[in-house]
Amino acid sequence: MPQPAVHITPDPTLRHRIADATLTVLGPDSRPLADVDVVVAQRRHRFLFGNIGFEFIPLANDEIGGGENESAYAGAPANQPAALAELWFDLFNAATLPFYWAGFEPTPGHPDTARLMRTAQWFNDRGVVVKGHPLVWHTLTAPWLLELTNEEIERAQRERIRRDVGGFAGVIDTWDAINEAVIMPVFDKEDNGITRICRANGRIATVRMAFEEARVANPRATLLLNDFDMSTAYECLIEGVLEAGIQVDVLGLQSHMHQGYWGEEKTLAILDRFSRYGLPIHFTESTLVSGHLMPPEVEDLNDYQVESWPSTPEGEERQADEIVRHYRTLLSHPSVEGVTYWGIADAGSWLGAPCGLVRADGTPKPSYEALRSLVKGEWWLPPTTLRTDDAGRVRLSGFLGDYEVSSGSGSARFELAQAGEVACEVRLSLPAA
Amino acid sequence: MPQPAVHITPDPTLRHRIADATLTVLGPDSRPLADVDVVVAQRRHRFLFGNIGFEFIPLANDEIGGGENESAYAGAPANQPAALAELWFDLFNAATLPFYWAGFEPTPGHPDTARLMRTAQWFNDRGVVVKGHPLVWHTLTAPWLLELTNEEIERAQRERIRRDVGGFAGVIDTWDAINEAVIMPVFDKEDNGITRICRANGRIATVRMAFEEARVANPRATLLLNDFDMSTAYECLIEGVLEAGIQVDVLGLQSHMHQGYWGEEKTLAILDRFSRYGLPIHFTESTLVSGHLMPPEVEDLNDYQVESWPSTPEGEERQADEIVRHYRTLLSHPSVEGVTYWGIADAGSWLGAPCGLVRADGTPKPSYEALRSLVKGEWWLPPTTLRTDDAGRVRLSGFLGDYEVSSGSGSARFELAQAGEVACEVRLSLPAA
Numbered sequence: 001m002p003q004p005a006v007h008i009t010p011d012p013t014l015r016h017r018i019a020d021a022t023l024t025v026l027g028p029d030s031r032p033l034a035d036v037d038v039v040v041a042q043r044r045h046r047f048l049f050g051n052i053g054f055e056f057i058p059l060a061n062d063e064i065g066g067g068e069n070e071s072a073y074a075g076a077p078a079n080q081p082a083a084l085a086e087l088w089f090d091l092f093n094a095a096t097l098p099f100y101w102a103g104f105e106p107t108p109g110h111p112d113t114a115r116l117m118r119t120a121q122w123f124n125d126r127g128v129v130v131k132g133h134p135l136v137w138h139t140l141t142a143p144w145l146l147e148l149t150n151e152e153i154e155r156a157q158r159e160r161i162r163r164d165v166g167g168f169a170g171v172i173d174t175w176d177a178i179n180e181a182v183i184m185p186v187f188d189k190e191d192n193g194i195t196r197i198c199r200a201n202g203r204i205a206t207v208r209m210a211f212e213e214a215r216v217a218n219p220r221a222t223l224l225l226n227d228f229d230m231s232t233a234y235e236c237l238i239e240g241v242l243e244a245g246i247q248v249d250v251l252g253l254q255s256h257m258h259q260g261y262w263g264e265e266k267t268l269a270i271l272d273r274f275s276r277y278g279l280p281i282h283f284t285e286s287t288l289v290s291g292h293l294m295p296p297e298v299e300d301l302n303d304y305q306v307e308s309w310p311s312t313p314e315g316e317e318r319q320a321d322e323i324v325r326h327y328r329t330l331l332s333h334p335s336v337e338g339v340t341y342w343g344i345a346d347a348g349s350w351l352g353a354p355c356g357l358v359r360a361d362g363t364p365k366p367s368y369e370a371l372r373s374l375v376k377g378e379w380w381l382p383p384t385t386l387r388t389d390d391a392g393r394v395r396l397s398g399f400l401g402d403y404e405v406s407s408g409s410g411s412a413r414f415e416l417a418q419a420g421e422v423a424c425e426v427r428l429s430l431p432a433a
Numbered sequence: 434m435p436q437p438a439v440h441i442t443p444d445p446t447l448r449h450r451i452a453d454a455t456l457t458v459l460g461p462d463s464r465p466l467a468d469v470d471v472v473v474a475q476r477r478h479r480f481l482f483g484n485i486g487f488e489f490i491p492l493a494n495d496e497i498g499g500g501e502n503e504s505a506y507a508g509a510p511a512n513q514p515a516a517l518a519e520l521w522f523d524l525f526n527a528a529t530l531p532f533y534w535a536g537f538e539p540t541p542g543h544p545d546t547a548r549l550m551r552t553a554q555w556f557n558d559r560g561v562v563v564k565g566h567p568l569v570w571h572t573l574t575a576p577w578l579l580e581l582t583n584e585e586i587e588r589a590q591r592e593r594i595r596r597d598v599g600g601f602a603g604v605i606d607t608w609d610a611i612n613e614a615v616i617m618p619v620f621d622k623e624d625n626g627i628t629r630i631c632r633a634n635g636r637i638a639t640v641r642m643a644f645e646e647a648r649v650a651n652p653r654a655t656l657l658l659n660d661f662d663m664s665t666a667y668e669c670l671i672e673g674v675l676e677a678g679i680q681v682d683v684l685g686l687q688s689h690m691h692q693g694y695w696g697e698e699k700t701l702a703i704l705d706r707f708s709r710y711g712l713p714i715h716f717t718e719s720t721l722v723s724g725h726l727m728p729p730e731v732e733d734l735n736d737y738q739v740e741s742w743p744s745t746p747e748g749e750e751r752q753a754d755e756i757v758r759h760y761r762t763l764l765s766h767p768s769v770e771g772v773t774y775w776g777i778a779d780a781g782s783w784l785g786a787p788c789g790l791v792r793a794d795g796t797p798k799p800s801y802e803a804l805r806s807l808v809k810g811e812w813w814l815p816p817t818t819l820r821t822d823d824a825g826r827v828r829l830s831g832f833l834g835d836y837e838v839s840s841g842s843g844s845a846r847f848e849l850a851q852a853g854e855v856a857c858e859v860r861l862s863l864p865a866a
Contacts (some may be wrong), residue, residue, distance in 0.1 A: 005470040005618075005632055005633050005634070005635065016554070035854035081471035103728050123445075132671050182665050182669060183665060184704060185438075185668075186668070187667060199438055199709070200438050201438070201676075202438065202672050203668075203669060203678075204672050204673065204676045231664065231666055232615050232616060232619060232662070232666045232671075233664055233665040233668075233669050235618075235619070235636075235666075236615060236636060236666050236667075236670040236673060237672075237673070239637050239672020239673055240669060240670070240672055240674070240676055240677070241639065241668075241673070242635075243635075243637045243673055243676065243677045244673070244676045244677070245636075273619060277630070365669050
C-alpha cells in the first residue's frame with residue numbers, strides 16, 4: 001500500500017552523501033596501530049554513476065571489428081574499443097545493457113543470451129553493477145509478436161521475462177521492468193504487440209505483469225518503473241501502481257535533453273514531485289548534446305533526422321558546464337541513488353547526436369573531464385596519508401562507498417555506508433605473499 | 434475490478450439513439466383502438482442536454498433583483514430572468530448547480546442549503562434532472578480549511594460530502610464527486626486545504642474519500658469523476674482508480690473551448706481513448722465562444738483577463754456552426770450519455786467570455802437556434818398524427834425518451850428506452866375531468 005507522501009529537501013552541500021568517520025586501525029595482531037602513518041583511499045562510490053555499455057558487447061566477446069551482430073541502439077563501432085573502455089571504467093560503476101526484444105531475440109527461441117552474459121560478466125569482473133534494459137517496451141519489441149493473438153503475446157512476454165531475469169540472476173540483478181508505460185497503450189507510431197496487450201489489459205495490469213514475473217524469477221532483483229513522461233501522467237500512473245500493491249523498488253526518470261538542459265529549477269521541481277512517494281530515484285537516461293540543440297517543436301525525439309550533427313567547441317563548453325550543474329543538482333537530492341548517462345562516445349550515438357563525453361575520434365570532451373573532476377575529484381578521496389592517534393584512530397570525511405586503508409603492516413577494505421558521524425574499525429591483513 | 438478494454442465505434446447516423454417502435458394503442462377499455470387517428474409527441478429526451486443553472490438561483494428563490502447572496506461563478510444577473518428561463522427550459526433537461534465550497538459555506542456551519550434546495554426543486558418541478566458540482570475541488574474550496582490541520586481538513590471534507598449528498602438525496606442524485614484530481618496535489622496557484630490533503634494522501638485516496646462518502650450518503654446517486662485534463666494523465670488516473678476498486682458511475686470530460694473548437698478528429702480521438710473503460714461519458718463543461726478566441730499560449734484559462742470580450746456577428750455564426758458539429762460528434766459516440774453546455778447567457782459568464790447561447794441583451798444567438806433545431810427539431814418527434822391499423826398499432830421512429838400518445842379517447846405516456854426494433858403497448862386514460 002502507498003506510503004503517505006514524504007517531503008525531502010535537497011542539500012547542495014551533499015552532507016547526506018558524506019560520512020564523517022572515526023576509523024580505528026588495528027594491526028594484523030588486532031592491536032591498535034598507534035601513531036603511525038596510514039594511507040586511506042576511496043575505491044568505489046556507493047552512488048551509481050552509470051552509463052550504457054552497449055558499445056562494449058563486441059569487445060567483451062572478443063569479436064574483432066564487431067558490428068555483425070549488433071543490437072539496435074548498439075552504440076559506437078568498436079574502433080579503439082579498449083581505449084574507450086579505459087575511459088569508461090575510470091568514471092562509471094554501473095552499466096546499462098540492451099535487452100530490446102527486437103535485437104535480443106530476432107527469431108523466436110534464439111535469444112542473444114550468451115553474448116549478453118559474457119558482456120555482463122565482463123562488467124561485473126571490473127566491479128561494475130549491470131542493469132538490463134528493458135523487459136517490457138512497445139518500441140523495439142519483437143516484431144514477430146504481431147503474428148500472435150493477444151493471449152499468446154502476453155504468454156510470450158511473461159516467458160521472456162522469466163527466462164531472462166532468471167537466467168541472468170546473480171550477474172544482472174537490476175532491471176528496467178517496464179519502459180514508458182504512460183504512452184504504451186496509446187502509442188500510435190507503429191502497430192506492435194505490446195501496445196496491443198497494454199491497450200487491452202490496461203497500464204496497471206501490464207506493469208503488474210512485468211513486476212510479478214521478474215520478482216518471481218529473481219526475488220533479489222531491483223526492479224525499476226521507467227518513463228520519459230515527467231508530467232502528472234507519470235505521477236498518476238505511479239499512484240495507481242502503488243495503490244494496486246505492486247512493489248516498485250526504484251522510480252526511473254529519463255532525461256534526454258537533446259532540446260536543451262532542463263536547468264536546476266525544473267530538475268528540482270521534478271524531483272520534488274517524484275520523491276514524494278518515498279521511493280529511490282534513478283535518473284536512468286541522461287543526455288546533453290555538445291552541438292546545436294534539437295528544435296523545441298519536435299515532440300518525439302525520434303522524428304528528428306539530420307544528415308550530420310557535429311560536436312562544436314562552443315557546444316562542448318556548454319555541455320561540460322551543464323553536465324556539472326546536472327549532476328550537482330541530482331546529487332543534492334537525497335532520493336537520487338543513481339544517474340546513468342546515455343552513451344560515452346559520439347560514434348553510433350542515438351539519433352546521431354553529439355551527446356557523448358568522448359568525440360568520434362576517441363578524445364575526451366570537456367564534459368568528460370568535468371564529470372571526472374567531480375566523480376574522481378571533488379567527490380572522491382584520493383590516497384591520503386593520515387596519522388593515527390594513540391588509540392590507532394584517524395578521522396576522515398568521504399563520500400559513501402568502499403575504501404582501503406594501508407600501512408607498512410598491511411591493508412584492509414572498509415565501507416562508509418551511512419552519512420554523518422560514524423565509527424568503524426578495521427584490521428589490516430598482510431598482502432598474500 | 435477494471436473491465437477489459439472495450440472498443441466502441443461512433444455512428445454519425447445515431448441509430449444507437451433511435452427506437453423503431455411498434456406501438457399498440459388500447460382504449461380505456463383495454464381494447465385495441467383500431468383504425469383511428471392518434472397523435473404521438475415526444476415529451477423528453479433520455480439523452481441529457483444540460484446547462485448550468487447558476488443564474489436561476491435568485492429566480493427560484495423569489496429574490497427580486499438577486500445578486501446579494503450569489504456564489505462564485507454565479508452566472509448572469511437576474512435581469513429578464515423569466516424570459517431567460519423560458520429559453521433555458523425549451524432546450525435543456527439537465528441542470529448543474531454550484532456547490533463550490535467557498536460560496537456554499539463561507540462560514541463553517543452555515544451552508545447555503547435552503548437556497549440550493551429550492552433551486553434544485555424548482556428545476557425538478559420542471560422535469561429537469563439536477564447535478565451538484567463539485568463535492569471535492571481545490572479551487573473555490575472553503576478558505577477556512579487553511580486554519581485546520583490535514584486531519585481536520587479531511588474530516589471536514591468528509592462531513593461536508595455526507596451532509597450535502599445525504600441532505601439533497603431525492604432532489605439531487607447526481608454529483609461531480611471530485612473535480613480535477615489530476616492537477617489537485619500539484620496545483621500551485623494558491624495554497625488551499627484540498628491540495629494539501631491530496632498531496633499528503635495521494636490522488637487515489639482522495640478520489641476514494643469522495644466516492645465512498647457520497648456513496649454511503651446516497652447509494653442511488655450517480656457519481657462522476659470529472660477532469661479537464663484530456664491527456665494520458667487522466668487515463669492513468671482512471672486506471673488507478675478502477676484498479677483500486679472505486680466504483681465510478683460516469684466519466685466527466687470537460688471541454689472549455691475558449692481557445693477554439695476541438696474539431697471532430699480530436700473529439701473522436703478523445704472519446705476513443707476514454708470510452709475504452711466501458712463507462713458512460715458525460716461532456717460536463719462544454720464552451721464555445723462567439724467572439725475572438727483566447728490565444729493558444731494561455732495555459733490556465735483563468736489567467737486570461739480582458740476588459741471586454743464582445744460577441745461578434747462572425748463569431749456567432751462560427752459558434753452556431755461549431756455547436757452543431759460538437760453535438761453531432763458527441764451524440765455519434767454511443768458512450769456519451771450527456772452534454773452540459775457551460776452557461777446560457779453571456780452576462781456574468783465565466784471569464785467574461787461570450788460563450789452563452791443568449792446575448793447580454795437577452796436575445797438568442799444563432800447557436801441557440803442551431804442547437805434547438807437539433808434537440809427539438811431533427812432529433813425530436815413533434816406532435817404527429819398516425820393512423821392505427823386494425824390491431825390498434827402504429828409505427829414510429831424516435832429518439833430515446835418519453836412520449837405521449839393521445840386520441841379522442843384519452844392519452845397515455847410511454848417511454849422509448851431501447852434503440853432498434855421495439856414493441857410496446859399503452860392504454861389511454863381519459864383526462865381527469
